[in-house]
Amino acid sequence: EVQLLESGGALVQPGGSLRLSCAASGFTFSSNAMSWVRQAPGRGLEWVSTITDGGTTKYAESVKGRFTISRDNSKSTLFLQMNSLRAEDTAIYYCAKVLPDWYFDVWGRGTLVTVSS
């Protein structure tokens, strides 16, 4: 069974940093692009970042220069390093497996990031 399990969400002060992880299982992690998608409380979905199987990265303008996506294929784990956090980054962060044509076919349950003083 394909599974994604996020961790690392927490309450953090504005300007702080956090590192999210997503442990993948049930598929060949190294052969798939992966993404982070977030959802602010009571709001819609927002794509955050994607990393291809070859390591190419893409970012939403709202996080560019502050967030870094990376992967460890030996551990089937996806990461999101988040720096200079703002209140508007408060959201549930979902890890998602990406189809070859850039749709999200498997999602984790999400991890909550709250940025507040």
Next chain:
Amino acid sequence: EIVLTQSPATLSLSPGERATLSCRASQNIITYLAWYQQKPGQAPRLLFYDTFSRATGIPTRFSGSGSGTDFTLTISSLEPEDFAVYYCQHRISWPLTFGGGTKVEI
């Protein structure tokens, strides 16, 4: 950035009724559109990709149509488990964007 506008924001229907959800793109996205369903407290689930292709396990009462800038998700006869929020997403260019969602409620 391509903007996806979903309408209506809320659709109030009863089980057994037909639901028609709209997604309009600010530019031509050919047929490069997906639909997702999200229930309260759950992650989104892929329903359709490339407008017409049904994801694994999606019932046939769901159908997707459209091209260019206008797309429709149709649920032919609502089941109780279909009451949820539905999002569209394009993949024609970066950044990938989602529509604001349509809530289908009883």
